[in-house]
Amino acid sequence: MIRTLTRRALLGAALTVATSLALAPLVTPTAQAADRFITVASTTSTQNSGLFGFILPKFQAATGIEVRVVAVGTGKAIRMAQDGDADVLFVHHRPSEEKFVAEGFGVKRFDVMYNDFVIVGPQADPAGIKGGKDAAAAMKTIADAKAPFASRGDDSGTHKKEKGLWKAAGVDAAAASGTWYRETGSGMGATLNTAVAMNAYALTDRGTWLSFKNRGDLVVVVEGDPRLFNPYGVILVSAKKHPHVKSADGQAFIDWLVSKDGQQAIADFKVGGEQLFTPSAGG
Amino acid sequence: MTDFGAAFQAAITLVLDWEGDLAEIVSLSLRISLTAVAVAAVVGLPLGAALALFRFPGRKILVVLLNALMGLPPVVVGLVVYLMLSRAGPLGVLGLLFTPLAMTIAQMILITPIIAALARQVIEDLWDEYAEQLQSFGAGPGRAVTALLWDARFSLLTAVLAGFGRASAEVGAVMIVGGNIDHVTRVMTTSIALEVSKGDLALALGLGIVLVTLSVAVNAAVYLVKDAAQKRQLA
Numbered sequence: 213m214i215r216t217l218t219r220r221a222l223l224g225a226a227l228t229v230a231t232s233l234a235l236a237p238l239v240t241p242t243a244q245a246a247d248r249f250i251t252v253a254s255t256t257s258t259q260n261s262g263l264f265g266f267i268l269p270k271f272q273a274a275t276g277i278e279v280r281v282v283a284v285g286t287g288k289a290i291r292m293a294q295d296g297d298a299d300v301l302f303v304h305h306r307p308s309e310e311k312f313v314a315e316g317f318g319v320k321r322f323d324v325m326y327n328d329f330v331i332v333g334p335q336a337d338p339a340g341i342k343g344g345k346d347a348a349a350a351m352k353t354i355a356d357a358k359a360p361f362a363s364r365g366d367d368s369g370t371h372k373k374e375k376g377l378w379k380a381a382g383v384d385a386a387a388a389s390g391t392w393y394r395e396t397g398s399g400m401g402a403t404l405n406t407a408v409a410m411n412a413y414a415l416t417d418r419g420t421w422l423s424f425k426n427r428g429d430l431v432v433v434v435e436g437d438p439r440l441f442n443p444y445g446v447i448l449v450s451a452k453k454h455p456h457v458k459s460a461d462g463q464a465f466i467d468w469l470v471s472k473d474g475q476q477a478i479a480d481f482k483v484g485g486e487q488l489f490t491p492s493a494g495g
Numbered sequence: 496m497t498d499f500g501a502a503f504q505a506a507i508t509l510v511l512d513w514e515g516d517l518a519e520i521v522s523l524s525l526r527i528s529l530t531a532v533a534v535a536a537v538v539g540l541p542l543g544a545a546l547a548l549f550r551f552p553g554r555k556i557l558v559v560l561l562n563a564l565m566g567l568p569p570v571v572v573g574l575v576v577y578l579m580l581s582r583a584g585p586l587g588v589l590g591l592l593f594t595p596l597a598m599t600i601a602q603m604i605l606i607t608p609i610i611a612a613l614a615r616q617v618i619e620d621l622w623d624e625y626a627e628q629l630q631s632f633g634a635g636p637g638r639a640v641t642a643l644l645w646d647a648r649f650s651l652l653t654a655v656l657a658g659f660g661r662a663s664a665e666v667g668a669v670m671i672v673g674g675n676i677d678h679v680t681r682v683m684t685t686s687i688a689l690e691v692s693k694g695d696l697a698l699a700l701g702l703g704i705v706l707v708t709l710s711v712a713v714n715a716a717v718y719l720v721k722d723a724a725q726k727r728q729l730a
Contacts, residue, residue, distance in 0.1 A: 256692065282593060283675070297592055405696075408694075427694070
């Protein structure tokens with residue numbers, strides 16, 4: 213009995229030690245994590261392309277502020293910022309961004325950079341649109357040919373852009389959902405994986421496409437339409453709506469992004485020798 | 496097929512280059528899941544035992560409910576925890592969203608029912624066997640809870656391991672409440688999801704191989720400890 217009791221006490225002690233060991237790092241921040249940090253709600257395109265991994269260390273070295281990026285679709289990112297779960301919003305759908313500021317959730321929108329969207333599709337090109345410059349006409353041809361098209365279907369910036377193009381093409385793609393038009397309801401990378409597996413066409417931002425590693429048979433088939441322009445904007449979340457927002461550090465990040473150093477860092481980011489984003493602040 | 500070969504290569508490279516990001520991700524994964532398991536065990540084991548021993552109205556409904564909760568969808572748990580911890584939610588002032596603690600809470604909610612439900616079954620079977628004996632010693636259900644938990648400790652270990660398995664393997668909940676922030680809330684499963692979305696399937700599968708290996712290692716360690724303890728008990 214006594215032996216059992218001692219053993220129980222020992223086990224109890226061991227459990228306590230193990231638990232506190234496991235808990236300790238959760239409550240006290242780790243040594244590497246900076247005390248000063250801001251949370252940025254951004255899009256999968258900026259994260260997956262590797263841009264943040266390239267420019268954020270430069271910003272942290274300059275200011276000591278750590279930037280924590282939560283990369284989701286533009287729709288979700290805006291929702292996060294509206295709820296006050298981010299200090300800065302960094303997305304790519306201008307009408308939504310302007311609405312965000314107009315409704316008082318954001319302080320001011322700054323131009324940061326742009327790239328463009330491209331339509332990718334199978335090498336064999338069943339719809340015969342390769343080399344075209346008119347995105348809407350190309351999408352009309354895809355619809356007429358009933359060639360498979362993989363859509364984000366997730367209310368992201370890219371999805372919003374795609375819906376705009378279908379409208380311009382006069383095609384009711386949503387009505388064909390489940391047939392040749394396939395909504396994946398997931399991020400850009402996941403949608404490209406699906407498109408590769410189905411040999412489907414898809415609309416993607418060039419940054420994600422250039423850094424995407426599982427291209428399979430897909431190639432860029434349509435590019436260069438002015439309608440495929442893809443500007444990114446950055447907005448500080450308003451402290452009037454959410455008093456806990458780290459306005460000073462958040463604004464410091466925005467100031468840096470649009471500064472000479474920040475713009476240079478964006479221009480310096482290359483994948484396979486190709487520049488992915490063109491800085492556009494103040495322009 | 497090339498992907499599988501490349502995946503094993505990626506896994507080996509990852510492990511050889513240990514001091515890189517992998518060590519940080521692995522240790523955060525273990526810390527979060529082990530903490531969640533420890534708390535879930537402290538809550539779930541007595542809960543399961545109590546449900547096995549005490550008789551009260553509505554007990555059967557509670558048992559069915561607990562069994563059903565074993566199948567809680569991680570995405571739903573993640574979403575509920577997200578809405579609670581969001582600045583716009585009731586616990587928003589704590590500022591816990593996108594922290595490892597939020598991920599621990601979500602996992603804890605996921606696995607406490609698993610541990611409790613499995614513990615209830617184990618203890619109930621044992622109680623059927625020993626009820627008479629324990630009652631003849633004058634031990635009521637209250638004291639029987641501790642006695643049976645101790646007697647069943649080796650079987651209960653499997654319940655706890657089932658909880659650990661669920662915690663370390665799930666991605667839906669931690670992705671939503673953690674946000675997969677590099678160096679802050681990125682764990683094994685969310686890294687795998689991220690690499691898949693980047694189209695780097697070989698690296699994703701390589702990470703998967705590391706995760707499975709890790710899970711085997713944890714289970715082997717527990718098995719060895721249990722085996723040694725059982726032998727000592729017999730000796």
